[in-house]
Amino acid sequence: MYTAKSLEKWNTGEIVILKTTSCREDFADLEAEIVPFAMTNMSSFMKGIYHLATSRVVMVDNYFGFLAVTDFKPNVSVVQLWHAAGAMKRFGLEDPSVETRSTKAQERFKQVYSRFTYVTVGSEKMASIFQKSFGLSNNNILRTGMPRTDFFFDEEQIEQIEKDITEQYPIIKKRKVILYAPTYRDNELAKPNIALDIERLYRELGQEYVLFLRLHPAVTWDLANIFPNFVIDVTHYKNINPLLLVTDILITDYSSIPFEYSLLNRPIIFFNYDLEDYQKNRGVSDEYLESLPGPMVRDTKSIIKVIKQNAFQLEKVQAFAKQWNQYSNGHASDQLVQAMYSSHTAVAATVKPSAQTTR
Numbered sequence: 402m403y404t405a406k407s408l409e410k411w412n413t414g415e416i417v418i419l420k421t422t423s424c425r426e427d428f429a430d431l432e433a434e435i436v437p438f439a440m441t442n443m444s445s446f447m448k449g450i451y452h453l454a455t456s457r458v459v460m461v462d463n464y465f466g467f468l469a470v471t472d473f474k475p476n477v478s479v480v481q482l483w484h485a486a487g488a489m490k491r492f493g494l495e496d497p498s499v500e501t502r503s504t505k506a507q508e509r510f511k512q513v514y515s516r517f518t519y520v521t522v523g524s525e526k527m528a529s530i531f532q533k534s535f536g537l538s539n540n541n542i543l544r545t546g547m548p549r550t551d552f553f554f555d556e557e558q559i560e561q562i563e564k565d566i567t568e569q570y571p572i573i574k575k576r577k578v579i580l581y582a583p584t585y586r587d588n589e590l591a592k593p594n595i596a597l598d599i600e601r602l603y604r605e606l607g608q609e610y611v612l613f614l615r616l617h618p619a620v621t622w623d624l625a626n627i628f629p630n631f632v633i634d635v636t637h638y639k640n641i642n643p644l645l646l647v648t649d650i651l652i653t654d655y656s657s658i659p660f661e662y663s664l665l666n667r668p669i670i671f672f673n674y675d676l677e678d679y680q681k682n683r684g685v686s687d688e689y690l691e692s693l694p695g696p697m698v699r700d701t702k703s704i705i706k707v708i709k710q711n712a713f714q715l716e717k718v719q720a721f722a723k724q725w726n727q728y729s730n731g732h733a734s735d736q737l738v739q740a741m742y743s744s745h746t747a748v749a750a751t752v753k754p755s756a757q758t759t760r
Contacts, residue, residue, distance in 0.1 A: 403551040404460065404482065405431050407734035413742050417456070419449040425639030458741055464493075469512040478741060481520040481535075485657030486547045487527055487725040490584075491684035493534030498682075511536065521737055523547040524727035545740055546733030547726075552642050553664040554731025562643045570633060576611045577649040579708075582641060583672070584656040585617035586679075596674045597652075598701035603631045605705045613648070615641060617656075650708065655685060659694060663722035664729075668713035669695035670704055694721035 408416050409432060418428055419438035428435055438449040453459060453471060461468070462482045473479065491497065493514065499507060514535040521543045522528045528542045535541075552558070567573055581597060595614070602612060607628070616636045626632050635644055645651070645662050652670045653659060659669050671693050679685060690697075694717040696707050707713070 403734040404548040407738040411738050417452045468516045469509045478518040481517045486523045487660035489689050495534045497684040519543045523729040524725050545736040546729035548734040550729040566647050579610050579650045580613040580648040581652045582615045603628045607631045660725045671697040694718040
């Protein structure tokens with residue numbers, strides 16, 4: 402969204418957003434053409450293909466397989482905005498599961514990555530990861546910062562969002578907020594396993610805290626909430642960033658959320674109860690595990706102990722934020738648009754394969 406607003410501000414030309422069914426953003430505040438981009442709506446799908454074929458700049462925010470069969474003209478720039486400011490899990494060519502894929506699938510991955518003219522990064526650390534994961538060179542890296550982090554520098558919007566959420570959940574005026582935001586497991590998309598002992602958390606912390614539960618957008622579930630004065634399901638929020646503003650303690654696992662949450666300099670607990678299995682199936686960087694900006698625990702009892710003893714590691718959070726958000730200074734969207742359009746203006750098309758990222 403911040404990138405789109407910068408495109409409007411700099412008057413770069415027509416903005417067209419190709420929106421897939423998984424995208425929750427409505428883009429209501431934009432002067433843009435919104436095109437549903439799914440084969441179930443063939444007329445809109447063909448219209449999207451037309452815009453891809455006639456645009457000078459194409460921006461994507463995730464892996465999008467359609468790019469493998471898209472032949473762009475030589476003067477077209479394809480910019481990968483990505484959906485996270487950092488990486489804990491291995492992805493792209495570094496994903497362990499790639500080795501078990503067919504030769505045809507591996508070739509398709511490489512074809513998609515080869516379409517990226519540029520990838521935006523917020524740090525040198527992420528630049529190195531993208532080069533390995535996408536098979537890119539240093540010339541493909543745009544050190545403009547991550548547009549999605551501009552949100553955390555927008556003081557006026559932050560104040561309004563905090564006010565709105567407090568009005569929606571007045572209980573947080575009296576209690577602190579613990580946000581539990583786990584990443585998804587491949588075998589739990591339809592029936593997630595909430596590994597937290599919620600009853601124990603309620604007994605031990607319910608007088609001082611409320612628990613916000615925010616599952617991954619890909620997960621479908623129906624919470625049977627027997628602690629309505631303690632547990633609040635916020636999975637319906639299309640974007641997690643507003644929730645981070647009212648969060649006092651973040652509990653997560655292998656998610657990319659800490660890369661942005663660290664900008665707020667608040668406590669993080671890593672609940673990696675299934676580390677060995679997850680590391681085997683999805684791949685987690687050993688280097689990342691060694692630099693976690695907070696205690697890593699395996700059970701609810703340990704979570705409660707950390708919170709009660711205030712055993713957080715805020716100095717690590719500060720160092721973590723500085724390392725991964727090196728170039729993200731609140732002006733990443735403007736810096737990206739200036740870098741892309743300094744020599745020309747063009748029609749801009751954006752493919753939206755993911756529900757949780759902003760443009």
